[in-house]
Amino acid sequence: MRYRPISPAVLAEELAERIDALAGRRRIAVAVDGASGATETTELADALVDPLRLRGRATLRVSARDFLRPASLRFEHGRTNPDARYTDWLDLGALRREVLDPLKGSGEVLPSLWDAERDRATRAERVPVPEGGVVLVDGELLLGAGLAFDLAVHLWLSPAALRRRVPEAWAVPAYERYETEVGPGALADVVVRVDDPRHPALHLP
Secondary structure (H helix, E strand, C coil): CEEEECCHHHHHHHHHHHHHHHHCCCCEEEEEECCCCCCCHHHHHHHHHHHHHHCCCCEEEEEHHHHECCHHHHCCCCCCCHHHHHHCCECHHHHHHHHHHHHCCCCEECCCCEECCCCEECCCCCEECCCCCEEEEEECCCCCCCCCCCEEEEEECCHHHHHHHCCCHHHHHHHHHHHHHCCHHHHCCEEEECCCCCCCEEEEC
């Protein structure tokens, strides 16, 4: 696989340019996918906001961690079960129903649903996304689950970097399973290698 070294700032600009060209007059959803705690999904998604707004795109940030299932469901098999992390933590139905589907209809998006730390609903109000607007969704294990993203960016780690950089060692098997069963690098529109987050590298097709 060939990669082009790129600075984080230039990466954000190039991605914003691609998103802008894709959106046109319609609303779109962009995924920034990567292992939680080891890849900078939140930082990259945040970095895209200003470049998109400078291009005239109304932009809404959504984090998948605000669409987790209640603790009683996430931790039914224990708090450190990698299989549960892989299959049971993210509320895919809620993310689809409250964020992705409305983009194709009313444009009224719910930016958050569940506060995982307090284990209760956030009671957030819906936010209107105008035509040509962009919703940036960051999180883990987002690809291959039938979520209708218009553009997907995957932050990839080599196996050694994955084991080295994921702060929760018990969760590593979940990401290894994701790599094997889903192959997010093949599904994503853009793949960025982030073994060293200060020096990302863009995958060249």
